[in-house]
Structure formats: C-alpha cells, structure tokens
Amino acid sequence: MSQPHEEPHGFATRAIHAGQAADPATGATIVPIYATSTYTQAAPGDHKGYEYSRSGNPTRTALETCLAELEGGERGLAFASGLAATTAVFQGLLKPGDEVLAAADLYGGTFRLLDKVFKPWGLSTKYTEDPSHEGFAKLITPATKLVWIETPTNPLLQILDIKAIADLAHHHGALFAVDNTFASPYLQQPIRLGADIVVHSTTKYLGGHSDVIGGAVIGPKALLEPVKFYQNAAGGVPGPFDCFLTLRGIKTLALRMDRHSANAAELADWLAVHPQVAKIYYPGLADHPGHAIAARQMKSFGGMISLQLHGGADAARKFLTRTKLFSLAESLGGVESLVNHPATMTHASIPKEVRVARGVDDGLIRLSVGIEDVADLRADLREALG
Numbered sequence: 001m002s003q004p005h006e007e008p009h010g011f012a013t014r015a016i017h018a019g020q021a022a023d024p025a026t027g028a029t030i031v032p033i034y035a036t037s038t039y040t041q042a043a044p045g046d047h048k049g050y051e052y053s054r055s056g057n058p059t060r061t062a063l064e065t066c067l068a069e070l071e072g073g074e075r076g077l078a079f080a081s082g083l084a085a086t087t088a089v090f091q092g093l094l095k096p097g098d099e100v101l102a103a104a105d106l107y108g109g110t111f112r113l114l115d116k117v118f119k120p121w122g123l124s125t126k127y128t129e130d131p132s133h134e135g136f137a138k139l140i141t142p143a144t145k146l147v148w149i150e151t152p153t154n155p156l157l158q159i160l161d162i163k164a165i166a167d168l169a170h171h172h173g174a175l176f177a178v179d180n181t182f183a184s185p186y187l188q189q190p191i192r193l194g195a196d197i198v199v200h201s202t203t204k205y206l207g208g209h210s211d212v213i214g215g216a217v218i219g220p221k222a223l224l225e226p227v228k229f230y231q232n233a234a235g236g237v238p239g240p241f242d243c244f245l246t247l248r249g250i251k252t253l254a255l256r257m258d259r260h261s262a263n264a265a266e267l268a269d270w271l272a273v274h275p276q277v278a279k280i281y282y283p284g285l286a287d288h289p290g291h292a293i294a295a296r297q298m299k300s301f302g303g304m305i306s307l308q309l310h311g312g313a314d315a316a317r318k319f320l321t322r323t324k325l326f327s328l329a330e331s332l333g334g335v336e337s338l339v340n341h342p343a344t345m346t347h348a349s350i351p352k353e354v355r356v357a358r359g360v361d362d363g364l365i366r367l368s369v370g371i372e373d374v375a376d377l378r379a380d381l382r383e384a385l386g
C-alpha cells in the first residue's frame with residue numbers, strides 16, 4: 001500500500017477506499033465489525049497483528065488509516081470521543097508545568113477540560129481574545145509548549161490563519177494543534193498548512209448522522225508515539241461498531257459537505273438581510289472579518305451559522321421553540337438541521353462573565369444547517385422568525 005502522504009487518489013475516493021480494502025479473511029467488500037475483545041494465537045506471541053481490542057482492532061485500524069489519509073497525516077488514532085482525543089494529546093505530549101496557548105473562542109468542553117482537569121494537573125492555559133496571529137504573538141512565551149486552535153471557532157465562527165499561527169508556534173518551539181471539527185478534512189487540511197496535529201470530534205461531520213460519539217488525533221508517526229501509548233495505556237478507545245458507523249459516515253463526507261456549505265451559504269445570504277436579524281456570523285459572507293483567510297484555507301465555508309436577533313435573549317428564546325425542522329439540540333454536523341443556544345447548552349460550562357465578554361450571551365443562536373431541501377429550511381426559519 002502506498003504511503004498516506006503520497007495521496008494517490010482524490011479526496012472522495014480516499015474517503016471510500018483508504019484503509020478499506022476487501023476483508024483479507026472473507027472478501028467482505030465492506031470492513032466488518034470485528035466484535036471481538038481478543039484474538040487466538042497459534043503459539044504465545046504468534047498472532048496476526050492483533051492481541052487485544054483495547055490495543056488494536058481491525059475495524060478501528062480501517063478508520064484510523066482512513067482518517068490519516070484524509071488529513072494528509074502519517075498516523076491516525078481513534079478515540080471514544082472528541083474530548084478523549086483531546087485528553088490524549090494533552091497527556092501524551094505535555095507535562096505538568098507546561099503552558100498551552102489557545103484562542104478564547106473555544107468549544108465549551110475543551111475549556112472545561114483545560115480549566116477543571118488539566119489546571120489542577122499542572123497545565124496552565126492562556127487565552128487570546130484577539131484571534132489574529134498578532135494576538136497569539138503577544139502571549140506566546142518560551143514556556144508555551146502547545147498552541148491550540150479551532151477554525152472556524154465554536155460558536156462565533158471566527159477564522160484563524162492556520163499557516164501564520166503555525167509559523168509563529170514553530171518559531172517559538174511550540175507544537176501546533178488544530179481542532180478541525182467544524183471544517184472536516186474535506187473543507188480544510190491543517191497539516192498541509194503547517195499544523196503538527198489535527199484533532200476531531202468525529203461525532204460531528206465525519207460521522208455525519210448524529211448516531212455515534214467518537215474522536216481522532218492525526219499527525220506524524222514519531223510525534224504521536226506517546227499519544228498512541230496513552231491510547232492503549234489509558235484505554236479511551238471506540239468500539240468496533242462505533243468505528244464502523246464513523247467509517248460509513250465518512251464515505252459520503254464530500255457529498256454532504258458540499259450540500260451543507262451550499263445550504264448554509266444560501267440561508268446566510270437570506271438571514272443577513274432579514275429585518276429580525278441583528279447580527280450574523282458566517283465566514284462565507286464577504287463582510288465577515290475572516291472571509292479572505294477562509295477563502296484561502298477552506299474549500300467552502302461550511303454548514304454552521306450563528307446569529308443574534310433584534311430583541312436579544314427573549315427573541316432568541318421564542319425562536320428556539322418555534323422551529324420545526326431545525327431541532328433544538330446540542331451537537332452539529334449531522335444530515336439533519338439543528339438549532340442550539342450556546343449560553344445554556346454547548347457553552348454553559350464557561351463562566352457567565354467570560355462568555356458574555358466574548359459575545360456568547362443569551363441572545364446568541366447557533367444553527368447547524370443540514371442537507372435537507374434548502375427551501376424547506378428557509379420556510380422553517382421564516383416561520384420561526386415570525
């Protein structure tokens with residue numbers, strides 16, 4: 001088999017075939033769900049590469065190989081959740097006393113993990129409110145061992161310049177990790193732009209059907225050796241059925257992302273001029289402050305839109321209970337459209353003063369635009385806006 005970084009095929013082809021050759025034992029065209037915890041050995045140590053399913057499982061290997069090839073990395077490691085993947089990066093690559101530099105607009109669960117789990121463990125984290133690379137440059141120090149970003153960010157959809165921040169981190173001897181959950185590897189491949197590590201909540205676009213929780217870490221083999229050790233030693237691995245569902249989702253990632261982006265772009269254009277909408281955050285809009293960078297580093301602008309209505313929190317509360325196709329639910333990236341209230345749902349773990357100062361107040365609404373007929377989605381929003 002060719003090396004992942006050689007990229008013999010296009011993205012959609014890799015999504016369907018990478019790591020997914022016919023099953024060597026049976027010829028099964030689709031990677032089987034290897035529901036086994038253990039593997040029979042001919043003699044002690046004489047096995048076929050698998051000994052115990054925490055350490056390795058063929059369904060998981062297929063997923064890990066596919067994810068590595070999609071992100072253009074050498075190695076992929078799958079985890080039981082996005083936060084298990086994030087934990088493995090922090091524990092595998094950092095030690096107490098190290099410093100992390102992150103952008104302030106961050107998934108609430110990642111903030112909680114850094115604040116409530118890793119701060120007591122001895123990691124200190126600095127957050128930059130200014131998401132430009134100058135903002136990072138002001139806070140980076142020799143103690144900074146890891147720069148951690150999302151782009152587009154959650155929930156304000158800020159765009160961060162991956163290449164500029166990669167150069168800055170490396171200039172200061174720090175590792176650079178990108179949580180690529182919001183873009184998916186179809187829209188953006190951070191390793192090609194200089195990132196050392198990519199992290200995913202595969203729960204979102206990669207799985208794509210809101211039916212499985214999972215996470216992944218992708219990067220160079222040597223760098224990820226301690227993360228792989230931690231994966232086996234601590235054991236936060238996904239089961240084979242989870243890996244199967246995620247792989248099945250990935251097969252249609254390219255098609256789904258094109259539709260998510262097209263639907264969201266159309267709704268964003270319409271919402272931007274709607275009389276009830278006070279502010280809209282969508283990187284595909286020409287007046288979004290990160291539009292030019294997004295156009296450079298992303299294939300298209302993704303399926304996430306955030307907005308503020310005239311009438312603030314009260315108007316938001318009404319809107320959230322009125323949509324019918326957009327379900328009021330946490331999470332994102334599935335085929336179905338979701339609406340979310342970050343202040344009380346996904347970002348409730350961030351202290352109120354901190355949240356509000358960042359613009360994540362009770363009036364903020366986040367949409368995950370699905371792949372339904374866009375006319376139906378627009379009608380649903382029109383109705384809910386009243």
Ligand SMILES: *Cc1c(COP(=O)(O)O)cnc(C)c1O
Nearest residue numbers: 081082083107154181201203214
């Ligand atoms: C959901 C999410 C996570 C956490 O992933 P889980 O699979 O829920 O553990 C991390 N980062 C981002 C950007 C997310 O949206």
